Amino acid sequence: MIENYTITEWIAFFFIYSFLGWCIESTIVSVSKRRLTNRGFLKGPMLPLYGSGAVVMLVTTLWAKDNYLLVYICGMVSATCLEYVTGVLMEMMFNMRYWDYSDKKFNVNGYICLTSSLFWGLLSVILVCFIHVPIASLVQTVTPNTLKVIMLIIIAFAAVDTVNAFKNAFDFRKLMSYVTSMKTELTELTERVNEVRELFTDKNNEKQIEFLGKQEERAERLRLEIGAAKERLGKFKHSMFNSFPSATSAKFGEALEEFKEYFNFRK
Numbered sequence: 001m002i003e004n005y006t007i008t009e010w011i012a013f014f015f016i017y018s019f020l021g022w023c024i025e026s027t028i029v030s031v032s033k034r035r036l037t038n039r040g041f042l043k044g045p046m047l048p049l050y051g052s053g054a055v056v057m058l059v060t061t062l063w064a065k066d067n068y069l070l071v072y073i074c075g076m077v078s079a080t081c082l083e084y085v086t087g088v089l090m091e092m093m094f095n096m097r098y099w100d101y102s103d104k105k106f107n108v109n110g111y112i113c114l115t116s117s118l119f120w121g122l123l124s125v126i127l128v129c130f131i132h133v134p135i136a137s138l139v140q141t142v143t144p145n146t147l148k149v150i151m152l153i154i155i156a157f158a159a160v161d162t163v164n165a166f167k168n169a170f171d172f173r174k175l176m177s178y179v180t181s182m183k184t185e186l187t188e189l190t191e192r193v194n195e196v197r198e199l200f201t202d203k204n205n206e207k208q209i210e211f212l213g214k215q216e217e218r219a220e221r222l223r224l225e226i227g228a229a230k231e232r233l234g235k236f237k238h239s240m241f242n243s244f245p246s247a248t249s250a251k252f253g254e255a256l257e258e259f260k261e262y263f264n265f266r267k
Helices: 007-033 048-064 068-094 114-140 144-199 206-242 253-266
Strands: none
Touching: 007 048, 007 114, 007 144, 048 068, 048 114, 068 114, 068 144, 144 206, 144 253
16 A cells, blocks of 8 residues: 555655666667667656656555556556646746657647557556566565665765756757847848848949948858857757657747757768
């Protein structure tokens, strides 16, 4: 029963399932891409969404572990709600969708979809009725004090990793915002120059030549700045473009897709 687990044991379950989720995701993506890929928001071997999902599934289904149907329904609903809330919050913070189901049937705002929800229900049954029993037994064989020490060490490493991951995500958002504004300015500048070229008929007009020269110089500087930004975005290649190849952004959409193509071309 739920009340038989201590807080330390729940924390242990979170990290164990975060690690197992990372193993599954990274293996699937690595096989499909035919190269080793660290799947996830963090650099370390863990996917917090899976750990959180597993804990939520356990909390909402252990009371009905003898009834597969109830486990399926409760696990599906709770995990789907968690996935939706996580997706919304991450997009609010970083202006990025790290996963997007918009191309799937029966999706809700691209954050969740029927296929994903059905998978969560199946995973709940497998987890609660088969996987969790031996894992819980293994965790409970560790003495309470030893388990606390192990968890404190893991929490310390995970905290540092999480802080760095959030810093990188905010840095990425800031850089993408900068690039998007430059691309918008470059587009507007190009259109303005083209309009001026059409309006002026005197090709020897010094003011026209000077104006166009300054605008073209500004356009060239913008192109150089965008190119330099691409190089700076290189540090995010492994943490963002490889780990979340399907990531989308309503705010940075065009720039994001351009950089995906840029890094795919150079890999």
